[in-house]
Amino acid sequence: MNNNNKPYSNIPGTTVFDGDMARVGFHLNQFCMSLMQASNRDAFKQNERAYLDQWPMTQAQKNAVLARDFTQLIALGGNIYYLVKLSSSDGLSVAAAVSTMTDLSPEDYMEMMRNGGRSPEGNRFTHNKEFDEKESDKKSSKE
Amino acid sequence: MNNNNKPYSNIPGTTVFDGDMARVGFHLNQFCMSLMQASNRDAFKQNERAYLDQWPMTQAQKNAVLARDFTQLIALGGNIYYLVKLSSSDGLSVAAAVSTMTDLSPEDYMEMMRNGGRSPEGNRFTHNKEFDEKESDKKSSKE
Amino acid sequence: MAKIIAGLGTSHIPLLGHIIDKGESSAEKWAPIFDGFQFTKRWIKEQKPDVVILVYNDHATAFDMKIIPTFAIGCGEEYRPADEGYGARPVPIVKGAPKLAWHITESLIKQGFDMTIVNEMDVDHGLTVPLSMVFGEVEEWPCQVIPLAVNTVVYPAPTGERCLALGKAIRAAVEQFPEDLNVQVWGTGGMSHQLLGERAGLINREWDLAFMDDLQSHYEALAKISQVEYIRESGTEGSEMVMWLIMRGALNHDVREIHRHYHVPVSNTALGHLIYENVNEKGE
Amino acid sequence: MAKIIAGLGTSHIPLLGHIIDKGESSAEKWAPIFDGFQFTKRWIKEQKPDVVILVYNDHATAFDMKIIPTFAIGCGEEYRPADEGYGARPVPIVKGAPKLAWHITESLIKQGFDMTIVNEMDVDHGLTVPLSMVFGEVEEWPCQVIPLAVNTVVYPAPTGERCLALGKAIRAAVEQFPEDLNVQVWGTGGMSHQLLGERAGLINREWDLAFMDDLQSHYEALAKISQVEYIRESGTEGSEMVMWLIMRGALNHDVREIHRHYHVPVSNTALGHLIYENVNEKGE
Numbered sequence: 144m145n146n147n148n149k150p151y152s153n154i155p156g157t158t159v160f161d162g163d164m165a166r167v168g169f170h171l172n173q174f175c176m177s178l179m180q181a182s183n184r185d186a187f188k189q190n191e192r193a194y195l196d197q198w199p200m201t202q203a204q205k206n207a208v209l210a211r212d213f214t215q216l217i218a219l220g221g222n223i224y225y226l227v228k229l230s231s232s233d234g235l236s237v238a239a240a241v242s243t244m245t246d247l248s249p250e251d252y253m254e255m256m257r258n259g260g261r262s263p264e265g266n267r268f269t270h271n272k273e274f275d276e277k278e279s280d281k282k283s284s285k286e
Numbered sequence: 287m288n289n290n291n292k293p294y295s296n297i298p299g300t301t302v303f304d305g306d307m308a309r310v311g312f313h314l315n316q317f318c319m320s321l322m323q324a325s326n327r328d329a330f331k332q333n334e335r336a337y338l339d340q341w342p343m344t345q346a347q348k349n350a351v352l353a354r355d356f357t358q359l360i361a362l363g364g365n366i367y368y369l370v371k372l373s374s375s376d377g378l379s380v381a382a383a384v385s386t387m388t389d390l391s392p393e394d395y396m397e398m399m400r401n402g403g404r405s406p407e408g409n410r411f412t413h414n415k416e417f418d419e420k421e422s423d424k425k426s427s428k429e
Numbered sequence: 430m431a432k433i434i435a436g437l438g439t440s441h442i443p444l445l446g447h448i449i450d451k452g453e454s455s456a457e458k459w460a461p462i463f464d465g466f467q468f469t470k471r472w473i474k475e476q477k478p479d480v481v482i483l484v485y486n487d488h489a490t491a492f493d494m495k496i497i498p499t500f501a502i503g504c505g506e507e508y509r510p511a512d513e514g515y516g517a518r519p520v521p522i523v524k525g526a527p528k529l530a531w532h533i534t535e536s537l538i539k540q541g542f543d544m545t546i547v548n549e550m551d552v553d554h555g556l557t558v559p560l561s562m563v564f565g566e567v568e569e570w571p572c573q574v575i576p577l578a579v580n581t582v583v584y585p586a587p588t589g590e591r592c593l594a595l596g597k598a599i600r601a602a603v604e605q606f607p608e609d610l611n612v613q614v615w616g617t618g619g620m621s622h623q624l625l626g627e628r629a630g631l632i633n634r635e636w637d638l639a640f641m642d643d644l645q646s647h648y649e650a651l652a653k654i655s656q657v658e659y660i661r662e663s664g665t666e667g668s669e670m671v672m673w674l675i676m677r678g679a680l681n682h683d684v685r686e687i688h689r690h691y692h693v694p695v696s697n698t699a700l701g702h703l704i705y706e707n708v709n710e711k712g713e
Numbered sequence: 714m715a716k717i718i719a720g721l722g723t724s725h726i727p728l729l730g731h732i733i734d735k736g737e738s739s740a741e742k743w744a745p746i747f748d749g750f751q752f753t754k755r756w757i758k759e760q761k762p763d764v765v766i767l768v769y770n771d772h773a774t775a776f777d778m779k780i781i782p783t784f785a786i787g788c789g790e791e792y793r794p795a796d797e798g799y800g801a802r803p804v805p806i807v808k809g810a811p812k813l814a815w816h817i818t819e820s821l822i823k824q825g826f827d828m829t830i831v832n833e834m835d836v837d838h839g840l841t842v843p844l845s846m847v848f849g850e851v852e853e854w855p856c857q858v859i860p861l862a863v864n865t866v867v868y869p870a871p872t873g874e875r876c877l878a879l880g881k882a883i884r885a886a887v888e889q890f891p892e893d894l895n896v897q898v899w900g901t902g903g904m905s906h907q908l909l910g911e912r913a914g915l916i917n918r919e920w921d922l923a924f925m926d927d928l929q930s931h932y933e934a935l936a937k938i939s940q941v942e943y944i945r946e947s948g949t950e951g952s953e954m955v956m957w958l959i960m961r962g963a964l965n966h967d968v969r970e971i972h973r974h975y976h977v978p979v980s981n982t983a984l985g986h987l988i989y990e991n992v993n994e995k996g997e
């Protein structure tokens with residue numbers, strides 16, 4: 144799910160919405176954007192597959208939309224601000240949609256948030272290579 | 287027709303499309319923009335007044351559109367790149383539309399162009415205050 | 430002459446708008462959130478700004494993937510609250526300050542900022558939630574607003590240094606405007622949050638508080654933080670904090686922090702809020 | 714690594730597109746215009762650029778008064794020729810270079826340029842007429858194109874200094890792109906013309922020729938010319954010339970002018986065209 148060979152590819156559980164992702168996800172995100180209009184939301188709900196077929200999206204993207212698989216949608220170029228238009232049209236809160244991407248249930252996720260959220264400790268770098276990578280990070284920030 | 291109290295207010299026969307003009311002309315220009323679509327062009331030609339009344343333009347702007355008074359349209363906030371969408375929908379060339387703002391007939395205007403165009407001599411400053419104003423110009427260009 | 434007297438930073442969390450719009454903002458369960466804005470509500474009534482330059486990011490509302498401006502400045506006459514998918518917020522139309530906005534835009538472009546001029550757009554929770562949190566529930570917003578939308582959705586956002594420089598350029602532009610106007614600049618967004626992936630729910634309280642500490646006097650150092658570092662430390666959406674640097678740049682070097690509020694969580698997010706007043710403006 | 718080898722400047726007059734599209738470009742009456750591009754057509758076949766970064770201004774086509782970007786860079790996969798009111802030009806779809814475009818965009822934003830990212834738009838005569846003049850009538854454009862649209866319609870346009878700096882930043886960005894690509898930068902627009910008011914039809918041949926002379930080595934001085942001076946000297950639309958400075962900034966300090974063409978009039982406009990090749994690139 145991470146972006147490869149980027150200064151942010153070693154951040155665990157995180158996809159940065161950069162140009163590569165924006166290219167892959169262009170039509171997926173524009174589909175989500177269309178759900179801002181009530182008439183489009185109705186058409187989508189009437190026949191999700193038929194509505195999706197009007198968009199030049201990949202089959203994998205369409206299937207992930209049908210399955211409301213947000214982890215997959217992010218991996219396929221979806222941006223969270225676009226994807227919440229899909230979850231909102233389902234009547235889901237942002238927190239509920241977001242929690243499905245974690246290993247927690249919506250209830251446990253909200254409980255974690257009430258307890259101060261997820262700690263950054265151990266969540267900054269993949270493989271716990273904190274020290275080494277921290278240095279290279281500083282360099283890249285001065286680019 | 288000039289912009290007041292601006293570093294360009296002393297350029298003869300010239301209106302600079304700045305923020306003040308853009309504010310005044312917003313709906314006029316957006317009306318012109320709508321003529322990029324064939325269906326809108328048809329509706330406009332069917333009943334010009336009725337089509338114009340759908341836009342929150344001033345009466346003066348609407349009258350100037352009906353009269354194809356480009357000098358007036360520029361003074362009322364029209365931008366030439368928007369206004370040519372109006373003249374093009376009439377089948378007029380850009381040069382023909384432009385010439386109506388000068389003191390020349392379309393034929394004489396084209397003849398002037400073939401002879402090398404309008405000379406900048408005497409056309410740089412109103413009142414021929416060339417020397418004085420040239421200095422203030424240089425200052426403003428360093429702002 | 431127009432003058433920037435004060436600025437504030439605040440998160441712009443959509444849930445806060447929902448709570449207000451349902452009439453539940455005085456419910457006891459939300460007191461830890463809303464009590465921190467009581468001071469602000471009294472303060473703004475004394476300050477009476479004529480114009481607020483409101484720095485926020487559009488969340489795929491006015492702009493979609495077709496066009497993504499880095500810095501978009503609103504020069505329009507007014508802006509409607511956007512329908513973000515569950516109806517528009519029942520808050521007043523936002524009145525613009527087009528004359529000042531065009532003046533600032535012209536100045537910024539001449540100063541070398543590549544502004545995108547916007548004359549018509551709807552404004553989303555990023556802009557209307559801060560207005561509600563500061564002014565409360567009102568019939569009309571008591572000031573004009575110049576929206577300044579910053580791209581933080583698509584990587585890369587403008588750098589911290591660029592945001593700080595933009596703030597300074599805004600100050601210079603405002604001070605050249607001939608009308609007597611009391612102008613404020615608000616920076617919104619943040620604090621730490623991440624809305625996607627396995628790491629969603631990240632909150633870095635230490636980072637957030639250090640950011641608010643350093644913003645007063647060590648803002649030049651904050652401006653060097655890269656977007657990658659924001660993301661790593663404060664979550665993908667934590668990088669919205671860069672917008673607070675535009676507000677900071679628009680103020681004097683010497684400011685007094687007259688209020689601060691920090692609370693976790695609001696929905697997925699840490700809420701941060703502070704108010705600065707310029708020092709050396711009132712003969713101090 | 715990608716490399717900028719050459720650049721060119723050219724007017725982008727819509728009439729030239731009409732003439733070509735009517736199949737009349739070899740008519741004797743137009744020879745004084747089109748003959749000046751014969752060298753260019755042979756030259757480009759030798760050069761075989763992979764990508765052209767084509768600097769132009771949108772003429773109220775893709776952008777209307779709602780949104781006016783100062784610098785918009787096309788990161789899309791392709792761009793359709795726009796219908797400007799008399800049907801789209803019958804020329805090929807313009808293929809983008811999205812990977813390089815995103816690379817340049819990311820670099821430019823990090824270098825402090827406030828780019829507006831565009832992923833979908835139609836391109837008007839400002840972009841397609843130069844393609845036609847240089848490549849002629851073709852089934853497919855023989856290279857990819859990155860459109861770079863500059864606001865010159867609403868005052869103020871970006872300054873000459875800003876445009877020159879943008880060109881330099883583009884060069885730096887291109888040189889960091891790991892693929893072996895032959896990249897050209899084209900600056901379009903101008904030369905002197907004014908399309909409105911009593912002064913319409915203004916042509917300042919002396920100014921135009923001096924501009925083309927100075928662009929080779931004294932471009933830093935040209936970059937100091939204010940938009941007001943462009944307008945006064947070369948007409949309201951003459952200020953499009955500022956876009957040639959982006960092309961110039963993207964080239965080495967030392968360039969060789971290998972071709973020049975100047976003709977008055979085309980419709981309301983003076984036509985200018987020149988080609989630069991970088992010196993010190995081929996071991997000279």
Ligand SMILES: [Fe+3]
Pocket residue numbers: 441486488555618619669
């Ligand atoms: Fe936000």
Ligand SMILES: [Fe+3]
Pocket residue numbers: 725770772839902903953
């Ligand atoms: Fe042009």
